[in-house]
Amino acid sequence: MRFPFALLLAGLLAHAAAAAGPEITPLPPVEAAEWKEVRVAAGELVWFQAQPASTWDFIDDGVKGRAVEDGKVAGLVCGPGRHRVIVTARDGSRSRFVFVAGGPEPGPRPPEPVPVDALAKELRDLLAADPSPTKRADLQALSALYALMVGEADATVDDVGPDGQKRKRPAYETAAALNATFVRARDSMLKGPGDAAPRLPALRKRCGDEVAAVAGTDPDAPVTDATRAKLKAVYGRLARAVADAAK
Structure with a gap:
């Protein structure tokens, strides 16, 4: 059974519009040509803010989104998995993101083993x-x-x-x-x-x-x-x- 992203997104956006002040998270800074991972909950509407106003390209089928406020903010819903989104500013600069949905937050990386002399x-x-x-x-x-x-x-x-x-x-x-x-x-x-x-x-x-x-x-x-x-x-x-x- 396919995940009903379009229907779910429409309902969630309508609900968010009626609710007061959805939580909006600024997108993290990204180095040139880097794909920055962002973890989100699967099947939940999340809002992200871009500075400055940008065009949002939702590349993979597993993520559906809609930009509002002239591209400054976008709401998106991700199915389980990894989903690419490219945010392009008006000056042509691009920020690349991989939204990772589902599963627990990764724990701290274990320390590197101390080499034995x-x-x-x-x-x-x-x-x-x-x-x-x-x-x-x-x-x-x-x-x-x-x-x-x-x-x-x-x-x-x-x-x-x-x-x-x-x-x-x-x-x-x-x-x-x-x-x-x-x-x-x-x-x-x-x-x-x-x-x-x-x-x-x-x-x-x-x-x-x-x-x-x-x-x-x-x-x-x-x-x-x-x-x-x-x-x-x-x-x-x-x-x-x-x-x-x-x-």
């Missing part, structure tokens, strides 16, 4: 197995040290070039030299007076593997700009992963 999870497991009573405080300090290493990778020292002019040169010529600075600071921080070795051995090794994968195994290999950028990235990632593991 596999390295942080692995470090958390290693932390759980470590017996040290100071392990969480140690991890917070270790995270801060990794964050400092991001800047340390760009450290420079004063030098004199072949032309006798003063210049700046990288403080670390090799990845091994840069990492050695970190290891000395880390082990000093994680080894107390009564400790035979630095604390968190398994976690330290796992983090060291991440750095070694970027720094390589040749102790004399020079640090290129590309390697320095990769080292900064891995130090930054370890700072975040260690901080997450400490939570």
Whole structure:
């Protein structure tokens, strides 16, 4: 059975004309070429206002409408489904709408899932197995040290070039030299007076593997700009992963 839009619209418009002050909703703003969705109740007369006066084109068979007040206002009735309406102003600009009738209002969009950092999870497991009573405080300090290493990778020292002019040169010529600075600071921080070795051995090794994968195994290999950028990235990632593991 077809939905009797024309008959229903005529009756509803007549009823609205006799009633005092129907509720009129301003049309929402629309970007150029955008189809703006507007939700309405199926089978109910709804009124919308356009600014300025416009021509209303009810494209789909499932929506019937009539413009009044020289096109400033239109009443329309939608059957269940999605129905297109184009509102054209006197200057030729167009606003495109899709009136969605029937069904409940959409609920709030669920939050995007937080990506799981596999390295942080692995470090958390290693932390759980470590017996040290100071392990969480140690991890917070270790995270801060990794964050400092991001800047340390760009450290420079004063030098004199072949032309006798003063210049700046990288403080670390090799990845091994840069990492050695970190290891000395880390082990000093994680080894107390009564400790035979630095604390968190398994976690330290796992983090060291991440750095070694970027720094390589040749102790004399020079640090290129590309390697320095990769080292900064891995130090930054370890700072975040260690901080997450400490939570």
